[in-house]
Structures are given as structure tokens and as C-alpha cells.
Amino acid sequence: METLTKTKKLTGSKAMTLAIEQEMERDDKIFIMGEDVGTYGGIFGSSTGLKEKFGSDRVMDTPISETAFIGAAIGAAAEGFRPIVELMFVDFHGVVMDQIYNHMAKITYMSGGNVKLPIVLTTAVGGGYSDAAQHSQTLYASFGHLPGLKVVAPTYPFDIKGLMAAAIRDDNPVVFMFHKTLQGLGWMDQIPASFGPVPEEEYTLPLNKAKVVQEGSDITIVGVQMMTVAAVKAAEILDGSAISAEIIDLISVKPIDKETIINSVKKTGRLLIVDEDYMSYGITAEVAAIVASEGFAALKAPICRLANPDVPIPYSRVLEQYVLPNSHKIAEAAKKVIYS
Amino acid sequence: MEISKEHLLWMYEKMKMSRLFEERMQAAYMEGKQPVFNIGSGPVPGEMHLSNGQEPAAVGICVHLKKEDTVTAPHRPHHHAIAKNVDLNKMTAEIFGKKTGLGKGKGGHMHLFDPEVKFSCGGIVAAGIPHAVGAALAAKKKGKDWVAVSFIGEGAANAGAFHESLNLASLWHLPLIVVIEDNSWGISVPKSESTCVPSNDVRAAAYGIKGYLVKDNDPFEMYKVSKEAVERARKGGGPSIIEIETYRFLGHFQGDPELYRDKEEVPSLLKKDPINRVMNFMIEKNLSSKIDFEKIDARIAAEINNAYQFAMESELPHPEEALEDVFV
Ligand SMILES: Cc1ncc(C[n+]2csc(CCOP(=O)(O)OP(=O)(O)O)c2C)c(N)n1
Numbered sequence: 001m002e003t004l005t006k007t008k009k010l011t012g013s014k015a016m017t018l019a020i021e022q023e024m025e026r027d028d029k030i031f032i033m034g035e036d037v038g039t040y041g042g043i044f045g046s047s048t049g050l051k052e053k054f055g056s057d058r059v060m061d062t063p064i065s066e067t068a069f070i071g072a073a074i075g076a077a078a079e080g081f082r083p084i085v086e087l088m089f090v091d092f093h094g095v096v097m098d099q100i101y102n103h104m105a106k107i108t109y110m111s112g113g114n115v116k117l118p119i120v121l122t123t124a125v126g127g128g129y130s131d132a133a134q135h136s137q138t139l140y141a142s143f144g145h146l147p148g149l150k151v152v153a154p155t156y157p158f159d160i161k162g163l164m165a166a167a168i169r170d171d172n173p174v175v176f177m178f179h180k181t182l183q184g185l186g187w188m189d190q191i192p193a194s195f196g197p198v199p200e201e202e203y204t205l206p207l208n209k210a211k212v213v214q215e216g217s218d219i220t221i222v223g224v225q226m227m228t229v230a231a232v233k234a235a236e237i238l239d240g241s242a243i244s245a246e247i248i249d250l251i252s253v254k255p256i257d258k259e260t261i262i263n264s265v266k267k268t269g270r271l272l273i274v275d276e277d278y279m280s281y282g283i284t285a286e287v288a289a290i291v292a293s294e295g296f297a298a299l300k301a302p303i304c305r306l307a308n309p310d311v312p313i314p315y316s317r318v319l320e321q322y323v324l325p326n327s328h329k330i331a332e333a334a335k336k337v338i339y340s
Numbered sequence: 341m342e343i344s345k346e347h348l349l350w351m352y353e354k355m356k357m358s359r360l361f362e363e364r365m366q367a368a369y370m371e372g373k374q375p376v377f378n379i380g381s382g383p384v385p386g387e388m389h390l391s392n393g394q395e396p397a398a399v400g401i402c403v404h405l406k407k408e409d410t411v412t413a414p415h416r417p418h419h420h421a422i423a424k425n426v427d428l429n430k431m432t433a434e435i436f437g438k439k440t441g442l443g444k445g446k447g448g449h450m451h452l453f454d455p456e457v458k459f460s461c462g463g464i465v466a467a468g469i470p471h472a473v474g475a476a477l478a479a480k481k482k483g484k485d486w487v488a489v490s491f492i493g494e495g496a497a498n499a500g501a502f503h504e505s506l507n508l509a510s511l512w513h514l515p516l517i518v519v520i521e522d523n524s525w526g527i528s529v530p531k532s533e534s535t536c537v538p539s540n541d542v543r544a545a546a547y548g549i550k551g552y553l554v555k556d557n558d559p560f561e562m563y564k565v566s567k568e569a570v571e572r573a574r575k576g577g578g579p580s581i582i583e584i585e586t587y588r589f590l591g592h593f594q595g596d597p598e599l600y601r602d603k604e605e606v607p608s609l610l611k612k613d614p615i616n617r618v619m620n621f622m623i624e625k626n627l628s629s630k631i632d633f634e635k636i637d638a639r640i641a642a643e644i645n646n647a648y649q650f651a652m653e654s655e656l657p658h659p660e661e662a663l664e665d666v667f668v
Contacts, residue, residue: 039600040528063498063534064465064526092464095500129380130437131387132448134463187377187595314662315448316437317385322659 007197011184013045015157015198019164020047020084022202024054027082030168031058033069034086034122043088044124044183066096070121074103077117082168087123090139090177104173105148119173120164125153126179126226126276128324129188132315140224140275141282143175144254150207151253153177155228157184157196159251162205170207177253179225193229210257212264216246219270219334222261222287224250227274227325234330243338253283261287262295269300270337274325279307304337306330341564345627347403348618351559353636354402355395355615358419360644361428362390365418365435368648369594377595383436383652386448388594391419393557393587396614397521398423400554400562401489401582404570410458410475410488412468415450417461420491426454432647438654445657446665466492466499469518473505476514476579485574487515494583495526497540506579510547515573517566518581523588528600540583547579554584557614560621587612 010018024030032047038061041048051059062069066087073083087093093100100121107115127136143151150172154160160178167174184194213228214235223231228249235245246264250256265271271291273284284305291303306325314320365388372382379385391398394416402411402423413420421431427442434441435449442452450463458475462468472490479486496502497520509516520540524531537543544551550572552565562584569580587609591598622628 036527036529038529043527061529061533063529064495065498065500067500095464095467129378130385130448131379132451132463133446134450135387187379189378189380309663311663311666312446314446315386315434315443315451316445316657317380318437318656318659319445319662322662 006200008200009195010157010198012157012160012194013183013185015161016046016164016178017048017050019161021050023165023168029080030082032084033060033062035062035064035088037061037086044180045185046086046122066092067099070096071099073119074117077119078115082118084120084122087121089135090123090125091134091137101146105146109148116171117173118171120167120176122176124180125177126181127313128181130315130317130320133312136313138277140253140277149173149175149254151175152207152251153224153253154251155182155225155249156193157198159205161198162203165202166204166207169204181226208252208255208257210251210260211249212246213249214247216244218244218268219272219337220246220248220264220268222248222250222273224283227276230325230327231274231330233327237327237331238334245334256286258290265291265295266298269298272304272334272337274330275307277307279310282307301337304333306333343560343563348622350403351399352618353640354399354423356637357640358395358422359392359615360641361418361422362392364644364648366390388449389416390590391416393589393609394521394523395419396557396559396562397519397584397586400559401519401566404567407457408486410472412472412490413461414468414492415463417452421452421459424459425457426459428647429650432651433654436651438651439657440654466496466501469501469505472516473509473514476509476516479515487517487570487573489517489519491519493526494520494522494531494540495534498534506547509579510549513576513578516579517569517573520583521586522583523586525588527592541581544581549579551581557586559614559618
């Protein structure tokens with residue numbers, strides 16, 4: 001049976017919409033709301049073609065009223081629907097954080113588990129193309145900090161599709177962060193990672209698992225989305241210096257898959273964590289804390305972290321490139337961990 | 341109402357300057373993005389929202405403003421900035437990401453700040469309205485007759501910040517004027533599919549304030565209602581809403597495929613160019629001649645040219661400067 005699975009090469013965006021399409025066909029309780037998700041198909045291609053297929057009752061363009069329509073997802077979910085709502089850029093979370101933080105994330109708990117909110121909150125993240133301080137953030141940690149939300153940030157099309165299907169089927173609110181550069185859009189940087197084999201049939205992937213995307217023995221590098229991609233490139237550079245790096249794609253920001261990370265560090269004895277988000281209180285700190293408290297004995301060197309050095313993302317390319325981690329900075333940092 | 345020749349000329353010049361600025365920006369933006377468009381490439385990367393066609397909204401009210409009055413603008417800010425006399429060289433340099441820019445290259449096109457003339461803008465829809473409320477509150481606390489004008493698109497009138505701000509400004513009788521530029525579109529969503537009332541002036545009733553509707557991108561009508569709103573605000577008469585039906589000649593952002601919009605829309609809008617309208621009016625009334633306008637245009641073109649020259653020749657910031665200015 002397995003061998004009969006047909007795969008297609010798809011972009012991140014196509015993988016995402018295919019999952020939504022298949023789920024919408026399966027379950028008519030699913031509908032989509034968001035700005036420009038209808039005719040435009042999502043500014044970052046998150047719903048291309050879905051309005052044509054399912055009509056404007058199930059793929060609803062909204063006014064620029066995030067508090068109203070993301071809040072409405074909560075009310076509709078409590079009534080048995082399974083809304084997918086899009087916050088166009090994660091940066092706009094500010095206008096709607098009360099609905100997300102105090103309601104979407106807490107109602108299940110406050111109701112003693114009696115209210116379930118099967119919502120997928122999709123949102124575009126990431127910088128690197130000079131969109132400046134209010135349109136370039138990832139804010140993984142801001143969402144990961146909140147109890148009551150599952151947060152996934154997949155990198156490759158295969159994972160995007162499987163995780164989207166799982167997010168939709170989950171009975172809890174799931175924040176589904178898609179990276180703009182990994183959507184494989186024609187008008188952004190073209191990178192091979194944004195295009196890959198995806199089974200056409202339905203499948204789900206666990207919402208709480210990281211993945212070893214490349215095995216190695218000298219150092220574990222943990223990344224998420226574009227930082228995973230940068231780490232894979234860094235591993236090629238390190239190869240030239242006879243350093244073997246093991247790369248972990250975090251995928252799930254909340255909960256963090258401790259087991260996969262600790263097992264890897266047990267093997268390599270060294271850890272570098274890379275994040276496009278801000279340094280303080282972020283993924284790098286969280287992963288470092290996990291390994292320091294639960295995998296300390298395996299460490300042969302101090303843990304190293306690379307992330308935005310706590311500055312808003314600057315516009316000018318030279319400034320932005322300075323604050324963003326990249327493959328060269330990762331390779332340098334890895335060498336330091338190994339040689340110092 | 342008669343509009344003085346001086347004011348007509350001022351409006352013409354600012355509209356023309358804005359248009360030439362945008363045309364030049366459109367070209368600069370496309371540099372390095374051809375034949376393959378990549379939003380992150382070229383000397384002006386990132387998103388670019390141009391204002392061609394929307395000039396009457398900015399000049400019709402800014403002609404009544406002084407340096408001490410505050411303007412907040414949205415993500416499409418160049419025409420407002422020019423009408424509020426923002427330093428053209430520094431603004432252009434900012435958009436080119438240069439050290440000599442208004443924000444030393446840190447802000448970019450959606451985040452221009454010129455405190456000298458009390459201008460600011462931002463990339464979060466409707467977020468500038470509360471800031472204008474605060475400036476209006478400050479004017480009142482200081483006992484000045486200053487006003488604050490917040491420009492937004494019609495899409496922003498559906499955001500909570502719009503409604504909260506107007507209630508607050510009305511409650512406290514603040515000198516705030518919200519100018520809503522209805523260019524029919526919020527990216528791909530037409531106003532009819534985002535807004536429950538045909539025009540936003542009627543929403544003024546909800547706050548017990550005056551609402552105005554300017555039809556057909558009319559610079560003269562915009563001038564008149566703005567004069568009334570600004571005068572009332574200066575005298576302590578509280579806030580107003582002005583909605584102007586305006587034209588978006590270009591895409592939402594540069595590179596927008598605009599598949600959602602009828603191919604006929606833009607050509608029909610272009611026929612009603614508001615800048616020509618002011619010029620033709622002045623020529624018809626014998627207030628200025630074609631030759632006068634040619635001279636004005638040449639002077640403005642030179643000014644724009646200087647600004648672009650300045651921007652292009654300016655130095656880029658040093659990478660480490662990214663770490664500065666998080667705090668003063
Ligand atoms: C809070 C928030 N939501 C969404 C966006 C994305 N966005 C940027 S501009 C825009 C449309 C704005 O429409 P309108 O206010 O009518 O102004 P226009 O672009 O037409 O000038 C949207 C949805 C944003 N920047 N901020």
C-alpha cells in the first residue's frame with residue numbers, strides 16, 4: 001500500500017493549501033476567515049484557489065478587524081465549527097492579543113475542559129527582505145510563552161502539509177506559523193527548501209515532535225524554519241573543516257520536543273541553538289535551559305545561542321543582515337563551540 | 341468659497357511634488373527587481389505603497405495646517421509627508437536605507453518620523469489614530485490651538501482603534517480630525533465587502549461629531565470641508581471625520597498583480613487626474629498660465645532630483661549601528 005503513495009513536488013504554500021482543501025472536503029464544519037484570504041488567496045498564498053472551490057461562505061474575506069474576526073473564531077468554535085483564521089502578519093498580533101491570550105488560550109482550562117476550541121490560527125512570520133520592524137518578526141516565543149496554545153512552525157513542504165492537517169483535526173487552538181520565505185512564492189527569495197516532495201493523499205504528523213534533518217556527531221544545531229535551512233547550509237561549510245553537525249528542526253515551538261534534543265546532545269556533547277526571533281526569553285533560552293537542566297552531564301562545552309540581539313528589525317539591508325543569523329554566523333559559532 | 345491663488349498654487353505644487361516623487365520611487369523600486377521580481381532586491385527593498393491619485397486628501401487639509409500641528413499617516417505615507425513639509429532629502433534617504441535618512445535607515449518607507457514638523461507614520465493599520473488623539477490631548481493640556489490630523493484608509497475605519505479613538509476624542513473635546521481616504525480597496529477587498537455603511541462620514545453620528553463626505557477626489561471640496569473642520573478644532577469645537585472618495589492609480593503595493601480589480605478601473609480613474617484638475621481650473625480662471633506651470637514643474641522636478649541624488653549618494657549605515665537607538 002505504502003508504495004502506491006503518489007508524491008508531488010510542491011511549494012510550502014501549495015502544501016499548506018492542499019492540506020486545508022482536503023480537510024475542508026472531509027469536514028464541512030471547517031471554514032476560513034481572514035484579510036485577503038478570498039479572491040487574493042492570502043497575501044502569502046495560504047488559501048490560493050480555496051474560495052473558487054468552496055465559495056465565499058467557507059472562505060471569508062474579513063474587514064481589517066482582527067479583534068472581531070479572530071475573537072469570532074472562538075465563539076464559532078465553541079458552537080462546533082472548526083475555524084481557520086489568518087492573522088496576515090504575526091506582527092499584527094498586538095491588536096488582537098487579548099482574544100488570543102486571555103480567551104483562545106485559556107477558555108478550555110477555565111471551563112475545566114468543558115469548552116473545546118478547535119481553531120487554527122495561521123500567521124505569516126519572518127524577515128530578511130527589508131520589510132522592517134513591523135512586518136518582519138517571527139515572535140515564536142511570544143506565542144510559545146502562553147499556556148493553552150499549541151504552536152507549530154514547520155519548515156519543509158512535507159511537514160507543512162502533515163502538520164496543517166493535524167492542526168485542523170486537533171481539538172485545541174493551534175497557532176500555525178508559516179514562514180514567508182518558505183512558502184515558495186514567486187516574488188520572494190527562491191530557495192530549494194521551499195519546494196519538496198509531498199504525498200498527495202491525506203496524512204497527519206504529530207504536533208509535538210522535532211525532527212533530525214541531518215545526522216552528525218560533533219555538535220547539535222537546533223533551528224526553526226529559516227534557521228533550520230541556514231543550519232543545513234552551515235553544516236556544509238563545517239563539513240569542509242571536518243566538523244560533523246547534527247541538525248534538528250524544532251517544528252513544534254510549544255510543546256518543545258525535549259527528547260529529540262536531549263538524545264542528540266547525548267550523542268554530540270555540544271549544542272548551538274539558532275533563532276530568527278529575539279534572543280531574550282526566546283527559543284534559544286528555552287532549549288538551553290532544557291538541556292542545562294536535563295542533559296547537563298552530556299555537555300562537553302558551554303551551550304551557544306544565536307538570535308536577534310534584542311533590537312527591533314531594522315529596514316536597511318546592511319542593518320537587517322547584521323542582526324539576522326545566517327549560515328556563516330552559524331558555522332563560526334559552531335567552530336567556537338568546538339575549538340574553545 | 342473662494343480659494344486664494346496662493347493656496348491653490350500650494351496645493352498644486354505639493355500634489356505635483358508628491359506625484360513626481362512617487363513616479364521616481366516607482367522606478368527606483370523596480371531597480372534590481374527585473375526581469376525577476378524579488379521583493380528583497382534592489383536599492384529600495386521591502387514593501388512599497390505609493391499614493392498616486394490620492395494627493396487631494398493630503399493637500400486639501402495640510403494647506404490649513406501649521407508646523408505645530410501633528411500629522412499621523414498610515415503605511416501609504418509619502419503624499420502626507422510631502423504635504424506636511426517633511427524634509428524631502430532625509431525622507432528619500434530613509435527609503436533608500438541610508439545613514440542620512442530620517443531614522444538612519446532603521447525605519448524605511450512605512451516608518452518615517454520627522455519630529456521637526458510633527459509627522460509620523462506606521463505599518464499597523466489604524467495605529468496612528470490614537471497617537472493623534474494623544475497629540476490633540478497634549479495641545480489641549482498646553483492651552484494651544486494646535487490640531488492633530490490622522491490619515492487612514494477606508495479599511496482602517498473598521499478597526500477597533502478607530503472607534504475607540506473617536507469616542508475618546510469626542511468625549512474629551514479634542515482637536516482631532518480623522519481623514520479617511522476611501523480608495524475603494526483594502527488590498528484586494530472592496531469597500532462594499534468590508535464596510536457596513538456606504539460612507540464613513542455617517543459614523544460621525546455615533547460619536548456626536550461632525551462628518552463630511554468629499555466625493556470624486558475633489559481637491560476644492562476637500563479644501564473647504566477641511567478648513568471648517570480645522571477651524572472648529574482650533575476653537576475647541578472637538579473632532580471631525582472627513583471621508584474623501586479618492587483614487588488608487590497603482591496596486592496596493594508595487595508588485596501587486598491586481599487580479600482582483602477590473603482592468604477598466606484604472607484607465608477611467610486616470611482620466612480624472614486631480615492634479616490636472618487644479619491646473620486647468622487655475623488656467624481657466626486666469627490665475628496662472630501654462631508657462632507658469634511649466635516653470636513650477638521644472639522647479640519641483642529639480643527639487644525631487646536633488647532629493648534622490650542626495651539619497652543615492654549618501655552612505656549606508658555601518659552594520660553595527662543596528663544595535664544603537666533601541667533606547668535614547
Ligand atoms: C492591524 C493590521 N492589519 C492588517 C494589516 C495588513 N494591511 C496593510 S495595508 C492593508 C489594507 C489597508 O487598507 P486601507 O486602510 O483602505 O488603506 P489603503 O491601503 O487602501 O491605502 C492591510 C490589510 C496591517 N498592516 N495592520
